Amino acid sequence: xxxxxxxxxxxxxxxxxxxxxxxxxxxxxxxxxxxxxxxxxxxxxxxxxxxxxxxxxxxxxxxxxxxxxxxxxxxxxxxxxxxxxxxxxxxxxxxxxxxxxxxxxxxxxxxxxxxxxxxxxxxxxxxxxxxxxxxxxxxxxxxxxxxxxxxxxxxxxxxxxxxxxxxxxxxxxxxxxxxxxxxxxxxxxxxxxxxxxxxxxxxxxxxxxxxxxxxxxxxxxxxxxxxxxxxxxxxxxxxxxxxxxxxxxxxxxxxxxxxxxxxxxxxxxxxxxxxxxxxxxxxxxxxxxxxxxxxxxxxxxxxxxxxxxxxxxxxxxxxxxxxxxxxxxxxxxxxxxxxxxxxxxxxxxxxxxxxxxxxxxxxxxxxxxxxxxxxxxxxxxxxxxxxxxxxxxxxxxxxxxxxxxxxxxxxxxxxxxxxxxxxxxxxxxxxxxxxxxxxxxxxxxxxxxxxxxxxxxxxxxxxxxxxxxxxxxxxxxxxxxxxxxxxxxxxxxxxxxxxxx
Amino acid sequence: xxxxxxxxxxxxxxxxxxxxxxxxxxxxxxxxxxxxxxxxxxxxxxxxxxxxxxxxxxxxxxxxxxxxxxxxxxxxxxxxxxxxxxxxxxxxxxxxxxxxxxxxxxxxxxxxxxxxxxxxxxxxxxxxxxxxxxxxxxxxxxxxxxxxxxxxxx
Numbered sequence: 001x002x003x004x005x006x007x008x009x010x011x012x013x014x015x016x017x018x019x020x021x022x023x024x025x026x027x028x029x030x031x032x033x034x035x036x037x038x039x040x041x042x043x044x045x046x047x048x049x050x051x052x053x054x055x056x057x058x059x060x061x062x063x064x065x066x067x068x069x070x071x072x073x074x075x076x077x078x079x080x081x082x083x084x085x086x087x088x089x090x091x092x093x094x095x096x097x098x099x100x101x102x103x104x105x106x107x108x109x110x111x112x113x114x115x116x117x118x119x120x121x122x123x124x125x126x127x128x129x130x131x132x133x134x135x136x137x138x139x140x141x142x143x144x145x146x147x148x149x150x151x152x153x154x155x156x157x158x159x160x161x162x163x164x165x166x167x168x169x170x171x172x173x174x175x176x177x178x179x180x181x182x183x184x185x186x187x188x189x190x191x192x193x194x195x196x197x198x199x200x201x202x203x204x205x206x207x208x209x210x211x212x213x214x215x216x217x218x219x220x221x222x223x224x225x226x227x228x229x230x231x232x233x234x235x236x237x238x239x240x241x242x243x244x245x246x247x248x249x250x251x252x253x254x255x256x257x258x259x260x261x262x263x264x265x266x267x268x269x270x271x272x273x274x275x276x277x278x279x280x281x282x283x284x285x286x287x288x289x290x291x292x293x294x295x296x297x298x299x300x301x302x303x304x305x306x307x308x309x310x311x312x313x314x315x316x317x318x319x320x321x322x323x324x325x326x327x328x329x330x331x332x333x334x335x336x337x338x339x340x341x342x343x344x345x346x347x348x349x350x351x352x353x354x355x356x357x358x359x360x361x362x363x364x365x366x367x368x369x370x371x372x373x374x375x376x377x378x379x380x381x382x383x384x385x386x387x388x389x390x391x392x393x394x395x396x397x398x399x400x401x402x403x404x405x406x407x408x409x410x411x412x413x414x415x416x417x418x419x420x421x422x423x424x425x426x427x428x429x430x431x432x433x434x435x436x437x438x439x440x441x442x443x444x445x446x447x448x449x450x451x452x453x454x455x456x457x458x459x460x461x462x463x464x465x466x467x468x469x470x471x472x473x474x475x476x477x478x479x480x481x482x483x484x485x486x487x488x489x490x491x492x493x494x495x496x497x498x499x500x501x
Numbered sequence: 502x503x504x505x506x507x508x509x510x511x512x513x514x515x516x517x518x519x520x521x522x523x524x525x526x527x528x529x530x531x532x533x534x535x536x537x538x539x540x541x542x543x544x545x546x547x548x549x550x551x552x553x554x555x556x557x558x559x560x561x562x563x564x565x566x567x568x569x570x571x572x573x574x575x576x577x578x579x580x581x582x583x584x585x586x587x588x589x590x591x592x593x594x595x596x597x598x599x600x601x602x603x604x605x606x607x608x609x610x611x612x613x614x615x616x617x618x619x620x621x622x623x624x625x626x627x628x629x630x631x632x633x634x635x636x637x638x639x640x641x642x643x644x645x646x647x648x649x650x651x652x653x654x655x
Contacts, residue, residue, distance in 0.1 A: 315623070450622040453592040471624045478624035495593050499579050
């Protein structure tokens with residue numbers, strides 16, 4: 001295939017990015033010249049300078065578009081980019097770790113999308129290798145070539161001769177090897193959205209907006225509003241509070257629903273591919289052989305609703321979003337069906353979890369004690385700071401101490417009841433942690449564990465307790481899973497199990 | 502069989518504790534200066550001085566224990582590292598997970614003719630604080646040889 005430019009619409013995207021940058025620079029120039037008392041004296045020069053910024057932005061966008069070309073060949077993808085510093089990326093299909101596709105809502109009628117390609121090379125989000133705006137057929141073709149290359153790599157005995165000799169980019173039919181996709185049930189997604197704690201930041205944002213109201217509204221309007229609020233009856237305050245909470249709940253609910261709308265997990269022999277989103281359609285994939293661990297997450301609320309979220313840890317970057325190296329496999333699945341649903345997808349998963357070795361009463365007490373000490377420290381520093389800078393609030397904070405300390409006890413108690421570990425067989429480790437009222441269950445194949453550490457302080461030695469640290473690879477870094485205050489014998493047994501095979 | 506670090510490592514830790522103490526004293530002096538010139542809180546340099554003294558005293562006092570507890574072992578299947586006085590850590594790394602072994606030596610290690618050995622897995626790296634250059638090279642050779650055998654077998 002000959003070298004091609006991006007879709008013409010990409011010019012608009014580049015223009016938007018460049019003009020946005022020019023706008024921020026112009027605001028900076030405006031502010032700085034004002035600060036240095038130059039704006040009034042040299043206003044013509046400032047105006048010309050700001051105008052020049054926008055002209056440069058337009059030229060930059062045009063040049064960037066012109067210089068960005070790509071070529072799809074039989075062996076890989078080649079991208080040329082850069083105006084002054086020319087860059088050439090050559091990506092053989094075999095080296096591609098993941099192909100992530102994102103289709104923003106305004107791209108959909110035009111059948112365009114953004115394709116991000118992850119390789120084993122360390123790339124940060126901003127500089128990831130991207131085709132900013134290409135037709136969907138290009139994304140389909142790259143995804144198909146990636147899948148073929150992975151199949152050949154994982155199972156070289158299976159000759160996939162059809163692979164990649166035809167570089168004509170045409171609409172790609174679904175491969176027959178794809179198993180039926182798993183879709184998140186609407187009922188479960190609804191429950192998941194309703195139990196989202198996304199309401200907390202939204203309510204905080206609403207409270208902040210009210211606080212900032214005095215700045216944005218003019219004096220008369222603000223006086224009128226504050227005068228009205230000052231005469232509120234208790235029931236009116238209650239109504240206001242309930243309205244804020246309902247508004248927060250609705251916003252949080254809609255956000256979750258649009259984010260995970262039509263969440264689909266497609267399974268091929270080599271890859272797992274997830275697709276989701278109402279406004280922005282996102283697609284990310286992961287090679288099955290790159291899966292390092294499976295993680296089941298539940299907040300305390302979702303524990304009551306018996307719902308779980310499933311993520312997988314990957315040895316490669318999954319893409320520019322989706323937690324980068326932790327692919328969200330299923331945002332929600334009923335707890336009692338999680339393993340049954342996933343076992344056909346990830347064949348090393350068990351059908352049933354083993355009973356875990358849980359913490360002793362002494363260990364639970366240690367977790368409660370640690371939490372109380374930590375919270376006590378935070379509250380002491382906060383109260384000290386307030387006593388110094390804002391003594392008026394000190395009384396309220398001191399009065400709330402018992403509440404926070406009860407919360408600290410509950411937090412420790414929760415963690416103590418969740419922590420646990422067990423080996424299922426010669427090849428699988430199960431770890432369970434509970435922090436900040438969130439339970440996480442990790443299923444880790446022994447072959448993917450990088451190191452196991454047992455930590456024990458001299459005080460823990462007396463009570464025969466130890467922390468178990470399991471080091472896992474996550475993207476290009478580490479994910480350390482720590483199960484605290486396990487019986488020392490169990491921690492040592494797990495370390496021995498790890499080394500024995 | 503477990504190995505102990507060479508006894509000269511104690512000199513490195515001693516020098517390190519003294520340097521750390523000197524840095525703490527410089528910070529304390531800066532805070533004292535700030536208190537004299539800009540009338541910062543009076544207790545700030547005092548607290549810094551107490552913490553500096555505590556830091557050095559604890560570091561120095563722990564050196565014999567730190568030395569006594571530091572152990573490493575390299576077998577055909579694993580590298581294990583055990584260290585820590587108050588907080589003891591035992592780390593096990595199978596040879597097959599080792600990606601790379603790096604030898605490095607800062608000025609203090611060089612002065613004492615020692616090298617640190619850094620053993621990297623795909624997730625993190627683990628250090629043997631200091632061994633003689635001969636032992637360091639032997640360790641690197643041995644670990645990489647075993648790692649290669651392990652890769653070939655798999």
